[in-house]
Amino acid sequence: MPEAVQRAAWGQTRRQDTWWVEPLIAFIVFTSFIVYATYRAFAGGHYWVGNYLSPFFSPELWGASPHAFFGNVPSWLPAWLPYSPALLILPFPGGFRLTCYYYRGAYYKSHWADPPSCAVGEPRGSYRGENSFPLIVMNLHRYFLYAALIFLIFLSHDAWKSMWFLGNDGHEHFGVGIGTIILTANVVLLAGYTFGCHSLRHLTGGLFDVLSNKPLRKKAYECVSWCNKNHMRWAWFSLFGVVTSDVFINLLSRGIISDVRFI
Amino acid sequence: MSKATFSVWRGDKSGGKLVDYTTEVSEGMVVLDAVHQIQAESANDMAVRWNCKAGKCGSCSAEINGMPKLMCMTRLNTLDLSKPVTIEPMRAFPSIRDLVTDVSWNFRVKKTIKKFKPRKPDAPDGTWRVQNEDIERPQEMRKCIECFLCQDVCHVLRDHQKHEEFIGPRFLVYTAALEMNPIDDDDRVDDLKFKHNIGFCNITKCCTKVCPEHITITDNAIIPLKERVVDRHYDPLKKLLKVFGPK
Numbered sequence: 001m002p003e004a005v006q007r008a009a010w011g012q013t014r015r016q017d018t019w020w021v022e023p024l025i026a027f028i029v030f031t032s033f034i035v036y037a038t039y040r041a042f043a044g045g046h047y048w049v050g051n052y053l054s055p056f057f058s059p060e061l062w063g064a065s066p067h068a069f070f071g072n073v074p075s076w077l078p079a080w081l082p083y084s085p086a087l088l089i090l091p092f093p094g095g096f097r098l099t100c101y102y103y104r105g106a107y108y109k110s111h112w113a114d115p116p117s118c119a120v121g122e123p124r125g126s127y128r129g130e131n132s133f134p135l136i137v138m139n140l141h142r143y144f145l146y147a148a149l150i151f152l153i154f155l156s157h158d159a160w161k162s163m164w165f166l167g168n169d170g171h172e173h174f175g176v177g178i179g180t181i182i183l184t185a186n187v188v189l190l191a192g193y194t195f196g197c198h199s200l201r202h203l204t205g206g207l208f209d210v211l212s213n214k215p216l217r218k219k220a221y222e223c224v225s226w227c228n229k230n231h232m233r234w235a236w237f238s239l240f241g242v243v244t245s246d247v248f249i250n251l252l253s254r255g256i257i258s259d260v261r262f263i
Numbered sequence: 264m265s266k267a268t269f270s271v272w273r274g275d276k277s278g279g280k281l282v283d284y285t286t287e288v289s290e291g292m293v294v295l296d297a298v299h300q301i302q303a304e305s306a307n308d309m310a311v312r313w314n315c316k317a318g319k320c321g322s323c324s325a326e327i328n329g330m331p332k333l334m335c336m337t338r339l340n341t342l343d344l345s346k347p348v349t350i351e352p353m354r355a356f357p358s359i360r361d362l363v364t365d366v367s368w369n370f371r372v373k374k375t376i377k378k379f380k381p382r383k384p385d386a387p388d389g390t391w392r393v394q395n396e397d398i399e400r401p402q403e404m405r406k407c408i409e410c411f412l413c414q415d416v417c418h419v420l421r422d423h424q425k426h427e428e429f430i431g432p433r434f435l436v437y438t439a440a441l442e443m444n445p446i447d448d449d450d451r452v453d454d455l456k457f458k459h460n461i462g463f464c465n466i467t468k469c470c471t472k473v474c475p476e477h478i479t480i481t482d483n484a485i486i487p488l489k490e491r492v493v494d495r496h497y498d499p500l501k502k503l504l505k506v507f508g509p510k
Contacts, residue, residue: 131463
């Protein structure tokens with residue numbers, strides 16, 4: 001082992017740029033998201049209005065809204081157990097983001113200072129990386145991807161439903177409101193993020209050394225690689241997309257704002 | 264013509280310090296030009312390794328204002344010359360003298376990676392047939408000039424000094440070039456997990472940021488290799504399919 005110059009102390013660097021801005025923004029945004037999502041998941045309520053359903057609560061398996069697949073909360077569920085439809089499903093998209101290659105790199109810097117930024121000294125001397133427990137579980141990312149792909153189907157269904165409004169005649173009519181646009185944009189952003197996943201890139205074609213004899217896989221690999229090039233941007237925009245959708249429906253449900261129908 | 268100050272690390276493995284040198288700078292100069300000028304004017308015993316002055320030999324790696332960079336490719340107009348510009352040797356490797364470090368560890372590591380092992384030739388004349396599109400991925404990795412800036416910035420080596428356990432981004436790129444090569448027939452996936460400890464990489468992408476050849480190290484080399492390790496060692500579904508699936 002070479003005798004390196006000297007281990008830098010925590011935060012020590014000769015960098016003159018504002019290296020701390022990026023991890024600080026990531027720290028604030030990611031922490032705020034986790035706090036908000038946790039609050040919404042436990043608080044429940046105000047997550048649907050008419051044909052709009054918040055993505056935090058979709059798919060709604062059991063719940064009080066007409067969007068619930070299996071009707072109301074089952075009676076056998078102990079009353080002391082906190083329940084909201086989000087508690088059943090949020091671990092899957094949450095796990096997808098937690099184990100995502102982009103987010104890992106970002107929050108190891110912002111929340112774990114390992115390292116705080118490139119060429120900046122770290123607080124801890126010991127290091128195990130993703131070689132052992134607990135971070136070894138990051139290797140299960142592809143299983144969260146499978147769940148995320150299924151969730152995309154439900155969220156696309158929600159976006160479709162957001163285009164059909166109940167009219168005074170008791171029938172559903174096509175329409176476009178602010179909610180329709182927000183929920184549709186949300187699913188597009190989530191699709192861009194999910195289809196650019198590094199694990200998906202591997203599973204579609206990355207695992208092969210030769211792709212020229214597999215035209216379908218090659219096309220899929222190229223499409224995923226295209227999304228993957230901007231995976232970070234998709235990750236950020238889709239994060240804001242989900243929060244915007246939930247905040248909009250929450251405020252709408254509380255009567256604080258009202259929807260505008262364009263069609 | 265204007266003047267600029269450069270704080271250059273002077274010393275050897277027993278220790279050293281930053282020494283300020285002021286010299287005249289002009290349009291188009293790079294950091295290596297300034298170092299050569301300082302050598303000529305006021306410090307002719309200053310040790311600096313360099314060769315091509317074109318960003319192709321990978322010799323003049325150093326830390327400029329704290330970031331690993333090639334001195335020959337860092338133009339002065341990209342730096343704030345109102346403050347002294349610090350020039351230091353790479354921190355992940357032991358110092359020999361001044362800006363020169365001992366990077367021989369890298370060459371020892373390279374020998375531990377299974378060499379290129381071609382499959383049986385496709386044609387009777389002993390040659391292979393490969394589509395251009397299949398060689399594009401390994402070709403990106405072959406742009407590497409072995410400047411070792413990625414090794415220097417990698418915190419696993421730089422801060423945690425896992426040189427005995429981890430091969431670092433440069434050699435993950437090298438392994439990716441071999442693993443993805445359509446002619447190569449050897450298997451390095453087990454070595455990546457057990458011997459080269461790819462799991463130490465926590466994908467902070469610093470290696471990609473400093474690469475002067477703009478190789479997408481993390482996305483196109485390290486993560487694809489990590490996924491190949493996952494395929495074999497961390498995917499229970501694949502293991503089940505292997506056991507119960509069609510033989």
